[in-house]
Amino acid sequence: MNRIKFSIVGFVMMIASQGYAQPSAKILIAAASDLKFALDSVAATFKKNHPGTVDITYGSSGKLFEQIANSAPFDIFFSADITYPQQLKEKQLTLSEIYIYGKGRIVLWSKKIDAKKEGMNGLLSPVVMKIAIANPQHAPYGKRAEEALDYYKMTEHVKSKLVFGENISQTAQFVTSGAADAGIVALSLALSPNMKKEKGSYFLIPEESHKPLEQGAVITKHAQGNDYAKAFLDYMKSDAAGAILRHFGFTKP
Amino acid sequence: MLDLAPFYLTLKLAIVSTAILFVISVPVAYGLAFARWRGKVIIDALVGLPLVLPPSVLGFYLLLAFSPQNAFGRFLENYFDLRLVFTFPGLVVASVIYSLPFMIQPIQNGFRSVPVALKEAAYTLGKSRVTTLTKVLIPNMKGALLTGCMLTFAHTIGEFGVVLMVGGNIPNETRVISVTIYDEVEAMNYHQANVYASILLVFSFLVLISVYLVNNRAFKVDPYHD
Numbered sequence: 001m002n003r004i005k006f007s008i009v010g011f012v013m014m015i016a017s018q019g020y021a022q023p024s025a026k027i028l029i030a031a032a033s034d035l036k037f038a039l040d041s042v043a044a045t046f047k048k049n050h051p052g053t054v055d056i057t058y059g060s061s062g063k064l065f066e067q068i069a070n071s072a073p074f075d076i077f078f079s080a081d082i083t084y085p086q087q088l089k090e091k092q093l094t095l096s097e098i099y100i101y102g103k104g105r106i107v108l109w110s111k112k113i114d115a116k117k118e119g120m121n122g123l124l125s126p127v128v129m130k131i132a133i134a135n136p137q138h139a140p141y142g143k144r145a146e147e148a149l150d151y152y153k154m155t156e157h158v159k160s161k162l163v164f165g166e167n168i169s170q171t172a173q174f175v176t177s178g179a180a181d182a183g184i185v186a187l188s189l190a191l192s193p194n195m196k197k198e199k200g201s202y203f204l205i206p207e208e209s210h211k212p213l214e215q216g217a218v219i220t221k222h223a224q225g226n227d228y229a230k231a232f233l234d235y236m237k238s239d240a241a242g243a244i245l246r247h248f249g250f251t252k253p
Numbered sequence: 254m255l256d257l258a259p260f261y262l263t264l265k266l267a268i269v270s271t272a273i274l275f276v277i278s279v280p281v282a283y284g285l286a287f288a289r290w291r292g293k294v295i296i297d298a299l300v301g302l303p304l305v306l307p308p309s310v311l312g313f314y315l316l317l318a319f320s321p322q323n324a325f326g327r328f329l330e331n332y333f334d335l336r337l338v339f340t341f342p343g344l345v346v347a348s349v350i351y352s353l354p355f356m357i358q359p360i361q362n363g364f365r366s367v368p369v370a371l372k373e374a375a376y377t378l379g380k381s382r383v384t385t386l387t388k389v390l391i392p393n394m395k396g397a398l399l400t401g402c403m404l405t406f407a408h409t410i411g412e413f414g415v416v417l418m419v420g421g422n423i424p425n426e427t428r429v430i431s432v433t434i435y436d437e438v439e440a441m442n443y444h445q446a447n448v449y450a451s452i453l454l455v456f457s458f459l460v461l462i463s464v465y466l467v468n469n470r471a472f473k474v475d476p477y478h479d
Contacts, residue, residue: 028423036440055424058436067421070320072339169439176441194441 025052025228028073030064032080032215033169034104034141034186037194038248039078045244046235052228060167062138068093068220075223076233080104080168080186081140082216089218096219101236102250104213106144107190107202109175110182115203120152122203123182131161132174132183141168144210145184151209175200187249214253255448258425259433266341266429267409270348271356274405275398277349278356283386285357286364304354308414315347315419339421344429347419348409355404363397364390399467407460411453 031039036058043054057064057074065084068074069091078101079085085098108115113122123131133149134142142164149155163179165171168186175183176198189195190202217236223229235241242252285296303311319337320326329335337343367390375385391398413431420427422436430449437446 033439057422057424057428058439059422067339070322070338071336072421073423073426167439169441173439173441192441198441 027075027229029056029076030074031078032061033058033167034188037192041244042241060139075229078217082214085216085218093221094218098216098218100253102245103253105187106205107187109202111200112181116201119203128181130180132171132180134168134171135164147210191249259430263429267406270409271405274356282357282360286361312415312418344420347415352405352408355408356401359397359401363394367393403464
């Protein structure tokens with residue numbers, strides 16, 4: 001019995017003592033979900049020349065903005081638009097200028113219809129019963145999807161078919177899993193290996209149909225004195241990082 | 254590749270929450286089991302609330318309460334230098350509230366299941382309430398105590414909604430297993446999600462088997478069920 005007690009106490013102490021030996025160079029990034037694959041690649045190449053820990057939390061830009069405004073411990077914020085970083089700046093929660101790292105694009109993606117051939121009209125096809133878009137309330141990609149539907153005068157026709165993803169990667173997950181028949185997602189996700197292997201097709205929605213998706217990043221107040229955060233944002237401006245972003249469909253701003 | 258950090262964090266959260274809840278619950282359950290006053294139903298209902306409330310409701314109110322922009326959060330920050338949003342201590346507080354009924358209700362039933370004659374015999378022999386509690390009641394309800402601990406532990410491990418709202422998915426701080434599974438599904442890493450999810454499934458199943466085993470054994474020594 002005593003041995004059991006000792007091992008329990010020992011185990012609790014072991015658990016309590018862990019997690020304090022942190023490496024000195026360390027950042028925590030909050031990033032829009034459309035960056036999932038691109039930013040993971042950028043972080044991997046960055047760490048080769050800058051040893052340290054880069055942790056990234058993905059979510060919708062609006063949700064991450066709320067968390068940062070409520071003092072979540074993020075060092076850099078990569079938003080899917082520039083209005084959220086601008087609002088942080090107005091609240092004096094930033095340390096750097098806003099850097100526009102790329103322009104995102106939206107695509108119509110589907111396994112059910114040949115999106116490439118049918119384009120936006122494919123959404124009117126009777127086999128498309130559910131259309132996934134990101135929640136326009138807090139996801140910039142969802143807002144742009146709504147604008148594009150408006151531009152093609154489809155909003156009334158598809159209103160009852162819309163389902164909303166919590167962010168753009170959940171929206172992509174709705175279409176790849178077949179829960180929705182078509183969806184408007186980020187080009188960067190459509191070009192990711194995980195989505196390519198799903199054997200869907202996509203139609204690049206023309207840029208004139210929606211406001212631009214200028215994606216801004218900013219160093220937050222939490223990174224005060226953290227040079228590693230500055231180094232990461234500098235690396236983001238390099239040609240190497242730029243090439244990765246282009247590969248995932250982000251155009252130069 | 255399996256990331257062990259979420260497992261470690263989840264385990265830490267479950268152990269700390271269970272330990273705190275155990276200390277709180279024994280006296281509270283004792284009071285609830287034996288007290289006879291009208292207002293008791295209100296306490297009973299409050300304790301049971303997390304069973305019926307959606308985690309998002311609880312998470313929402315905790316988020317408001319913990320935020321440094323509101324009175325309670327500001328008070329904690331100014332006087333105790335403690336911030337509960339997006340931090341591990343915040344998750345512990347949230348889990349303690351969230352798992353309250355899973356600890357209190359089995360222990361409360363345990364107190365009731367001990368034959369009244371035992372307790373009264375102890376009083377008659379001049380033993381104090383505290384001695385009766387520690388020497389007579391608790392040794393006779395080990396099964397209930399163990400059930401409470403196991404259910405609380407398992408329930409905290411599976412927690413998702415509250416963690417996501419109060420904790421905000423921060424690696425090594427608040428990203429527990431359930432949140433990791435959510436992340437992997439979103440990244441369309443279905444295989445990886447399956448690995449984490451099946452570990453959790455097997456674990457939960459084993460915990461429940463242990464609870465039922467313990468309960469069966471506890472009944473065997475119960476004079477009313479032999």
